[in-house]
Amino acid sequence: GENVEQHPSTLSVQEGDSAVIKCTYSDSASNYFPWYKQELGKRPQLIIDIRSNVGEKKDQRIAVTLNKTAKHFSLHITETQPEDSAVYFCAASYSGYSTLTFGKGTMLLVSP
Amino acid sequence: GAGVSQSPSNKVTEKGKDVELRCDPISGHTALYWYRQSLGQGLEFLIYFQGNSAPDKSGLPSDRFSAERTGGSVSTLTIQRTQQEDSAVYLCASSLAGGGSNYEQYFGPGTRLTVT
Numbered sequence: 001g002e003n004v005e006q007h008p009s010t011l012s013v014q015e016g017d018s019a020v021i022k023c024t025y026s027d028s029a030s031n032y033f034p035w036y037k038q039e040l041g042k043r044p045q046l047i048i049d050i051r052s053n054v055g056e057k058k059d060q061r062i063a064v065t066l067n068k069t070a071k072h073f074s075l076h077i078t079e080t081q082p083e084d085s086a087v088y089f090c091a092a093s094y095s096g097y098s099t100l101t102f103g104k105g106t107m108l109l110v111s112p
Numbered sequence: 113g114a115g116v117s118q119s120p121s122n123k124v125t126e127k128g129k130d131v132e133l134r135c136d137p138i139s140g141h142t143a144l145y146w147y148r149q150s151l152g153q154g155l156e157f158l159i160y161f162q163g164n165s166a167p168d169k170s171g172l173p174s175d176r177f178s179a180e181r182t183g184g185s186v187s188t189l190t191i192q193r194t195q196q197e198d199s200a201v202y203l204c205a206s207s208l209a210g211g212g213s214n215y216e217q218y219f220g221p222g223t224r225l226t227v228t
Contacts, residue, residue, distance in 0.1 A: 006154075034216070043116075043203065043219040044155070089154060099145050099168070100217065104154040 002027040004092050006103025013080050014111055021106045023090035024072040030092040033066060033073045034100065039086045047088075048075070080110045114138070116220035118204050124226045125194055133189045133223045137206030144187050145207075145217060146179055150200045158202075161187065162209075194227045201225070 003026040013019050025033075034049035050057045050064045050073065057064050061080075066073040077084055087107050091100040117136045125131050137144050146158040157171040161181040172178070176194075181187040191198055201222040207215040 043221050045219070046216045049216075091155075099157050099160050100155075101157070102155040104152075 002030060002092055002101040004090060004101050004103040006090050006106055008106060009104065010107045010109070012109045012111065015080060015082060017080055019077045019080050019084070019108055019110075021075045021088055021090070021108070022072060023074070023092075023103050024070075025092040025101075026071070027092070027094070028068075028071065030094045032093045033064070034091050035062075035064060035075050036089045036091065036102075037086045038089065038105075044089060077108075080108075082110050082112050084108060085110045116204055116206050116218050118202075118220040118223050120223060121221065122224045122226075124228060127196060127227055128193055130190065130192045131194055131225065133191075133202050133204075133225070135187045135189070135204030135206075135220060137185065137187070137204070138218055139185075140208070141206035141218070142184065142209055143207045143215070144181055145205045146187070146189050147203045147205065148173075148200045149203055149222070155203065158189070191225075194225075196227045199225055199227045 006023045031052035035047050036044040037047045038044040048059050048062050048064050050066050055066055061078050063076045087105045089105045090103045093100045119134045142163045144161045147155040148158055149155055159179045160168040176192045179189045201224050203222045204220045205217040207217045209215050
């Protein structure tokens with residue numbers, strides 16, 4: 001089955017800095033890579049996703065890049081704000097799987 | 113419209129007792145998932161229902177865990193003879209269709225289970 005590794009486990013940045021979270025996956029058949037944000041005590045929510053036919057996708061301050069050859073994908077947050085503080089989960093799947101395989105999460109702390 | 117709901121929000125039980133956790137998916141969503149989230153851990157897949165197909169139970173950690181989905185809507189996760197290691201937040205999610213690949217999964221607020 002699929003295995004997703006996520007780094008770092010914690011990341012502390014100053015407000016306004018950029019943050020990068022990286023994930024690697026094991027199954028070359030995977031073709032869907034979503035990112036979920038989970039604020040403290042809240043449910044995970046999808047913030048951005050990318051499919052294997054594109055290398056990069058951007059939505060305002062967040063972007064995701066995908067390198068299928070190396071089997072890794074990354075989340076980039078620019079101009080971080082305190083409200084970006086949360087746990088971020090990457091995941092991977094392909095249409096033949098039942099569900100997503102999640103990474104263990106990255107706790108992002110943005111200090112004012 | 114209403115999102116995914118779960119009940120109870122918190123459950124404290126004694127070791128050895130059985131518990132039932134309930135999930136109400138978003139209306140019209142054919143796929144339903146159960147995950148377990150332990151402190152500092154990711155989202156561990158437990159079981160997946162898609163329409164009338166046989167569920168994918170490959171993530172259930174032991175035969176003490178079971179789940180059913182009645183009428184293609186509400187689902188119940190049952191844990192028999194609970195153990196302390198079962199303590200976690202149990203999250204339910206639903207999506208328009210299954211396959212895990214192209215449809216956003218909407219999560220419920222979770223049930224925090226504490227086994228004493």
